[in-house]
Amino acid sequence: MGERICSKVACNREAVATLTFDYEDQMAALGPLGAGNDPHAHDLCAQHTDRLSVPVGWTVLRHDTFKE
Template sequence: MDGRPCSRVACTADAVATLTYVYADSMAVLGPLSRRAEPHSYDLCAQHAERLSAPQGWRVVRHERLR
């Protein structure tokens, strides 16, 4: 493992995306891995980022990496 680990329990994969919740807007925002770990966000591996779902009534906003 060269990078930061996935935040999911028992997952040993490297993180590729960062998840942040915006509670006031009932929104989960998933984007490219942040430059550094933040205390109120979650780093996810590709598998967990792809499978991400939000509670009913919430929306998921996915920001793709610009190439």
């Protein structure tokens, strides 16, 4: 299995975390890299993980078990 790359446009850094959303509960979850086969999950590098922002009123759950 090759290196996983950040999902952000024009970013070619190695992914360290996976971001998923729960639109109904207005929640985003950021945690360890997922299985890689979920089309609704987004892999992020350390820089984009640190810069993550969500819409006003949303909650971010950070599972800090991933390696940066």
